Amino acid sequence: MSAAIEYFQFVLAPQMLIGLVLGVAVILVALGLTIIFGLLDVINMSHGEFYALGAFIALALAAVGLPFWLLLMLVPLLMLPVGYIVERGLIQRVFHSGERHVTTLLLTFGLGLVLEDVFRLVFGPNPYKPETPIVGGVEALGIFIPSYRLFLILVGAAIIAGVALVVYKTRLGAMVRAAAYDRNMAASLGVPVQHVYAGAFAFGVALAGLAGVLLAPLYSVFPTMGRDFILMAFTVVIVGGMGSIAGVVVAGLVLTQVQAIVSLYISPVWSDPIVFGIMVIMLMVRPQGLFGRLGHG
């Protein structure tokens, strides 16, 4: 019995805690993705590069002396106009064609490639490692967790709650959900649909940028960093139900726990195939995901 408790305390619990950190990181990246998909019906293939853009902006601003805590506020604000311009200037141009999924997917995929090369040209191919803003760790019941990872769990939870609050409890959120459900009806009721679309895209991009700032001290900053989370984030969005915020949270937590616990027992190389396998089964059995689309109840 004591062996089982010891196993839980020293092996299983720390592993689950590590999985929780990864889960919050994945959810932060996937949140913006699911909002953009749920509202605009656009699969944003450049989402990973916006995540990287946030990290690079933070890196550049930190180099001129701005503190991390200010960047946490500033970078998402700087990302808002970027997202707004991309939506109005690029996505709207191909949005109304019959092949919307194909054209927007190709457009954002191309944009991602361009951004990645721009990072390479400006910052070079070598990685940067920002200083961890909170050093040291906390130990409770024999389980050790670095302070910054604990901070990430708390801040991540606050961000997720804040986003859910805005989308489900405010007038702005109601307009967004209305536009997602029926854009013509919403427009005829006086909702400025064009601006809601661009604004929602900008909001999703700002969330990606915020994730970039938060995760850079853990995972370092380099041009191809956008590829890190994107597959996992897409999987979470698909399993959770495209466009559902609750779905992203549940799927994000469950899938990363599966990964963390599975890699204790079998070769970690298999943890990705297992997660993607769950996605494939989900698509076959329940293609709409765990929860429905944004604005569709």
Added chain:
Amino acid sequence: MTHTKTTILAALMSATALSAAYAADPIKIGVVTPLSGTYAGIGQQVKWGLELATKEVNASGGIMGRQVELTFEDEEANPSVAVQKADKLFQVGKVDFLTGTVNSGSTLAVGQVAERAGKLIATTVSFADSITGDKCSPNVFRVNARAGQQSAALAVWLSKEKPKAQVFYLGPDYEMGRSTVAAFKSSAEKVGANSTGEVFAPLDSKDYTQYFGQLRAAKPQVLYTSVAGNDTVRLFTQLQEFGLLNNLTVVGASGTVTAQNLGAIGKAAEGFVTGVGYSAEIDTPENKKFVAAFKAANKIDPDLYGADSYGLIYAYKAAVEKAKSTDTDKVRAAFKDLKWMTPQGEKTLRGADHQAAQTMYVVRVTGGKFKIVGQVNGSDAIGPDACTKF
């Protein structure tokens, strides 16, 4: 018919006469090396090392009175491109000798081209043991230290510093990672280390913390790793973040921590130990002279690739002068057990497998720089001859 024969005979005779008349023609050395792409930084060092040695040799009268001429081709670190460029240099460029390949696959492929063309090549960079092991070729030489020599040197250091150490292994899950871990594991176990576990993480893992449970449970004193590039940055900083670097000695492959990622790893790289064939810090008159000349020409310190490429030109010079010819068979015989001087001291080209034996160095990251903490004799590090083809 007789007429044709006479013409051919005449042509042959005039060709012989011509080559005799122009004995002072330059000796042509082809260089197929990556000048663009991921390995461009390595190709750059190769080019600088070869150019510096060629300049010195030419200034002191060349090889047997003949000047040396280098011809560069970009192989993009891609074996199929390397094969085309090597073929071009042998057939059209009429080079006498070829070097420069970086990627081990390129070296193996170009070796086959050289066999067909009846010419000799040497690599100054490739690590894969097989090049002078089970895939050896009578036409291929290696003047740099192979992976086995690097891990042997590290294992000797380990047995002195941490006798009977408990070692845990963490490698990237592909050919290079599995072979480096296997090589070091066998070297380390031979000198008395105990293996407490191993884990292979996918290439480009973002979070190594999920393997820390296994690492902690194994309670190792030493961690051997062969991850490279960005992966090293993440592994080392995450180890530091979880406080695992205390009381743990981290050792690894020579490509794990390099000038390219050392800055990003920062303090977490302190104390990292690896085995290499060269360091700019080697304190000998030959090396100091070489480093000064290299820095004057290129404004940067030489690394192992620059130093080994520099040394190759002197090996070829010694062999051609011994053979008194650039003929393939005669030079091959002259290379056999050749001893020559390089920045890292005297090297011996073992005749049995065409692998150079050299003093190996153990370096440790101290204050953000690689400091030499030990060395191992060439004969102790080279390992057995595994070549059965000649």
